[in-house]
Amino acid sequence: MAPGPGFSDEQNETLCESESTVYVHNPHLDGMKEDILYHFNLGTSTHNLPAMFGEVKFVCVGGSPWRMKSFIEYIAGELSLEDPKAEYPNICAGTDRYAMYKIGPVLSVSHGMGIPSIAIMLHELIKLLYHARCTDVTIVRIGTSGGLGLEPGTVVVTKQSVDATFLPRLEQVILGNTVVRSTDLDQGLAEELLQCSKDLGQFETVIGNTMCTMDFYEGQARLDGAFCSYTEKDKQDYLTKAYESGVRNIEMESSVFAAMCKLSGLKAAVVCVTLLDRQKGDQLSSSHEVLHSYQQRPQILVGHLIKKMLQASASSRS
Amino acid sequence: MAPGPGFSDEQNETLCESESTVYVHNPHLDGMKEDILYHFNLGTSTHNLPAMFGEVKFVCVGGSPWRMKSFIEYIAGELSLEDPKAEYPNICAGTDRYAMYKIGPVLSVSHGMGIPSIAIMLHELIKLLYHARCTDVTIVRIGTSGGLGLEPGTVVVTKQSVDATFLPRLEQVILGNTVVRSTDLDQGLAEELLQCSKDLGQFETVIGNTMCTMDFYEGQARLDGAFCSYTEKDKQDYLTKAYESGVRNIEMESSVFAAMCKLSGLKAAVVCVTLLDRQKGDQLSSSHEVLHSYQQRPQILVGHLIKKMLQASASSRS
Numbered sequence: 001m002a003p004g005p006g007f008s009d010e011q012n013e014t015l016c017e018s019e020s021t022v023y024v025h026n027p028h029l030d031g032m033k034e035d036i037l038y039h040f041n042l043g044t045s046t047h048n049l050p051a052m053f054g055e056v057k058f059v060c061v062g063g064s065p066w067r068m069k070s071f072i073e074y075i076a077g078e079l080s081l082e083d084p085k086a087e088y089p090n091i092c093a094g095t096d097r098y099a100m101y102k103i104g105p106v107l108s109v110s111h112g113m114g115i116p117s118i119a120i121m122l123h124e125l126i127k128l129l130y131h132a133r134c135t136d137v138t139i140v141r142i143g144t145s146g147g148l149g150l151e152p153g154t155v156v157v158t159k160q161s162v163d164a165t166f167l168p169r170l171e172q173v174i175l176g177n178t179v180v181r182s183t184d185l186d187q188g189l190a191e192e193l194l195q196c197s198k199d200l201g202q203f204e205t206v207i208g209n210t211m212c213t214m215d216f217y218e219g220q221a222r223l224d225g226a227f228c229s230y231t232e233k234d235k236q237d238y239l240t241k242a243y244e245s246g247v248r249n250i251e252m253e254s255s256v257f258a259a260m261c262k263l264s265g266l267k268a269a270v271v272c273v274t275l276l277d278r279q280k281g282d283q284l285s286s287s288h289e290v291l292h293s294y295q296q297r298p299q300i301l302v303g304h305l306i307k308k309m310l311q312a313s314a315s316s317r318s
Numbered sequence: 319m320a321p322g323p324g325f326s327d328e329q330n331e332t333l334c335e336s337e338s339t340v341y342v343h344n345p346h347l348d349g350m351k352e353d354i355l356y357h358f359n360l361g362t363s364t365h366n367l368p369a370m371f372g373e374v375k376f377v378c379v380g381g382s383p384w385r386m387k388s389f390i391e392y393i394a395g396e397l398s399l400e401d402p403k404a405e406y407p408n409i410c411a412g413t414d415r416y417a418m419y420k421i422g423p424v425l426s427v428s429h430g431m432g433i434p435s436i437a438i439m440l441h442e443l444i445k446l447l448y449h450a451r452c453t454d455v456t457i458v459r460i461g462t463s464g465g466l467g468l469e470p471g472t473v474v475v476t477k478q479s480v481d482a483t484f485l486p487r488l489e490q491v492i493l494g495n496t497v498v499r500s501t502d503l504d505q506g507l508a509e510e511l512l513q514c515s516k517d518l519g520q521f522e523t524v525i526g527n528t529m530c531t532m533d534f535y536e537g538q539a540r541l542d543g544a545f546c547s548y549t550e551k552d553k554q555d556y557l558t559k560a561y562e563s564g565v566r567n568i569e570m571e572s573s574v575f576a577a578m579c580k581l582s583g584l585k586a587a588v589v590c591v592t593l594l595d596r597q598k599g600d601q602l603s604s605s606h607e608v609l610h611s612y613q614q615r616p617q618i619l620v621g622h623l624i625k626k627m628l629q630a631s632a633s634s635r636s
Contacts, residue, residue, distance in 0.1 A: 026546040035542065038602045066414045094606075096384045097431065113415065114434025116570055120534045126544035164491045174536045175548060175556045176482045216438045218492045224353065226444035227581060228344040230493060238493045252434055263545060284356045288412075 019135040023265045024127060035131065037124040041094035044131055052091075053132035057105040058306050059125065059139040059266075061118070062298075063253070065090075065099035065110040071142065071299050072101035072108040078303045079104060079310070106306060111141075111253065115170075115214065118253040122260045129266075138189065138267045138309070141257050142298035145210070145249040146220060147274025148239060152286065153294045155203060155301060157193045158185055158210040158270035159246070161254035164219065166211070166245040170255040183212075183258040189269045196304045203297050208248025210270060212255035220250050222282040239279055249274050271298040337453040341583045342445060353449065355442040359412035362449055370409075371450035375423040376624050377443065377457040377584075379436070380616075381571070383408075383417035383428040389460065389617050390419035390426040396621045397422060397628070424624060429459075429571065433488075433532065436571040440578045447584075456507065456585045456627065459575050460616035463528070463567040464538060465592025466557060470604065471612045473521060473619060475511045476503055476528040476588035477564070479572035482537065484529065484563040488573040501530075501576035507587045514622040521615050526566025528588060530573035538568050540600040557597055567592050589616040 029035065034045035042049070060075075062068050069088065076082035081104050091100040098121050101108045109125060111118040118141075129137055147154060160168040161183040170181045190207055197205030217225025221235040242250075254270045261268035273294045275284055284291065347353065352363035360367070378393075380386050387406065394400035399422050409418040416439050419426045427443060429436040436459075447455055465472060478486040479501040488499045508525055515523030535543025539553040560568075572588045579586035591612045593602055602609065 024544045026541075026543060028541040028546055028550075032542065032601075034603075036601050036603055064414050096382050112430045112432075112435055113438060114430075114432045116432025116532050116534070116537075117430055117435050119532075120431060123535045123543045123545075130544070164494045166494075172536060173482045173532060175539055175552060176484075214434050214437075214491060216434070217441045218490060219434075221493055223344075223346040224350065225344060225441045226342045226448070226578070227441075228346055232346075234493060260544070283350075283354050285352075285354055 021135050022129040024130045039097040040092045040124050049132040055105050056107045056134050059107045061109045061111050062142045063113050068108045068110045072103055074299050075106050075303050076103045114252050115256045119256045126264045140302050141270045143272040144275050145251040145272035146278040147249050148243045150274050152276050155205040155273050155297050156249040157190045157207045159207050160209045161212050161258045162209050164213055170259040181259040183255045185258050186267045209246040210254045211247045211250045224282045273297045339453050340447040342448045357415040357438055358410045358442050367450040373423050374425045374452050377425045379427045379429050380460045381431050386426045386428045390421055392617050393424050393621050394421045432570050433574045437574045444582045458620050459588045461590040462593050463569040463590035464596040465567050466561045468592050470594050473523040473591050473615050474567040475508045475525045477525050478527045479530050479576045480527050482531055488577040499577040501573045503576050504585045527564040528572045529565045529568045542600045591615045
């Protein structure tokens with residue numbers, strides 16, 4: 001947290017020492033006279049990033065721009081920061097690549113679908129937090145997923161993000177060579193989220209591995225894509241192996257999210273609701289209302305976490 | 319084209335024989351009592367897909383929803399199909415995953431950024447065209463890219479889509495195993511597009527290879543991401559090797575677009591404008607107006623192609 005008025009110099013120093021900054025790992029950045037965050041339509045010479053974003057402590061990201069707007073409205077109410085007359089303007093209004101909303105210490109950003117789409121957003125978000133000199137940032141991906149052996153509507157907090165062969169790694173191609181990165185997430189934060197679900201008592205939440213794939217149809221063993229070269233039995237055998245390895249849900253962004261957050265010192269978690277049980281089907285045939293109510297669960301869970309963390313931070317200062 | 323009134327049975331039969339249908343390769347599809355195209359918010363039991371889409375002969379796809387709306391407005395004017403009072407409604411208005419617009423025989427669909435995002439869209443688009451019983455469909459991706467050795471604003475029509483090691487292939491993971499798919503595009507269509515650019519005489523167009531990467535920053539040897547572990551010289555050496563192998567531009571969707579269109583019998587081309595010369599920089603620092611005018615070039619080129627093909631088709635029937 002940023003030292004505020006009322007702290008003595010000594011207290012400020014102690015606080016500063018315990019602060020965790022957001023890292024970039026790029027020696028070229030500091031030599032650039034400006035940095036244009038192209039896909040956000042923001043930049044260091046056109047925007048005062050420390051003034052706009054310096055207070056950010058929580059970042060929530062998700063695929064859909066609508067859902068990220070609805071999250072900022074929800075969290076504004078939860079934190080009693082809402083202004084009934086206020087619209088929450090899209091900070092990235094000059095582009096349609098991503099949408100971004102902010103209220104107090106909470107930033108909400110959309111990332112589209114798939115590893116490449118979220119990776120572009122995260123490169124620019126990490127640079128934004130670095131330029132804004134943010135400290136002690138917690139970041140959570142809230143998303144949707146297919147479940148394995150779980151009732152639809154169950155929320156999965158990711159223990160490890162694994163690839164299509166169930167290994168906790170991300171293969172990143174750099175200059176044509178493949179580099180393997182770890183997809184570890186913050187275990188303490190995952191446990192805290194599980195505790196939040198117990199506090200709330202509104203829906204089932206489990207901790208499990210999340211399989212991150214490059215494709216929604218063939219990549220997730222669906223039988224209903226434009227192409228399918230395998231049988232129902234092949235599908236079931238694959239999903240059973242995934243379940244036996246500890247996979248409880250399947251989505252398309254967690255591995256690069258985990259890898260990039262780890263590299264930049266962001267405390268990160270992935271919280272996805274399961275929209276269906278993939279061992280029982282492939283199509284998303286639940287009603288719009290049911291799917292919508294499921295999608296609110298990760299928001300409710302993360303909203304509770306943010307309130308708890310802000311309360312703990314306030315009481316440690318008093 | 320669909321036989322219309324005024325054709326004799328014999329003519330109809332000849333036309334039908336020469337028609338090329340849109341293929342799916344999935345024996346499970348025909349056994350499904352309905353098919354929900356979830357990310358389009360469309361389905362076979364909720365929408366009359368043959369009535370809505372049966373006349374489609376041209377599909378234009380691109381990353382940005384705004385650009386795909388502007389394309390449908392542009393093509394409506396070019397084909398004199400515009401109605402000054404008409405709004406072009408987003409056919410996928412019930413979801414924010416993709417946007418879709420249609421006028422006469424032309425469909426315009428956004429696909430987001432990266433291979434996984436466009437792959438989800440293409441699975442559902444191919445099924446849509448199949449359910450709608452469309453025939454003789456031409457599909458073009460219009461996009462933006464980084465150029466190699468070209469003046470910014472040059473348009474590249476893709477000869478081959480290559481991966482980060484300059485090979486014309488897509489690695490698709492199915493049930494945890496890697497399958498390699500060809501990324502061939504229609505060479506006749508590429509030549510036709512080059513001819514359209516000569517007809518127009520408004521901007522430079524070349525045919526060259528397009529490198530398709532999984533990441534915008536490290537994956538494209540940029541020096542301005544949140545992470546960078548290589549030097550300026552490493553970057554230049556890599557881009558020089560790419561250029562020597564025939565690569566003229568770099569983007570993030572062409573390989574899976576080429577592979578999936580080939581598998582489904584769609585005549586496909588990729589037309590991307592270069593927004594900068596990557597051997598001279600990484601940041602997109604041109605003015606909004608300049609970048610906007612560059613982005614219109616693929617639209618103008620494809621608009622001209624569609625007009626020419628419709629005129630040829632009309633005169634062959636008269």
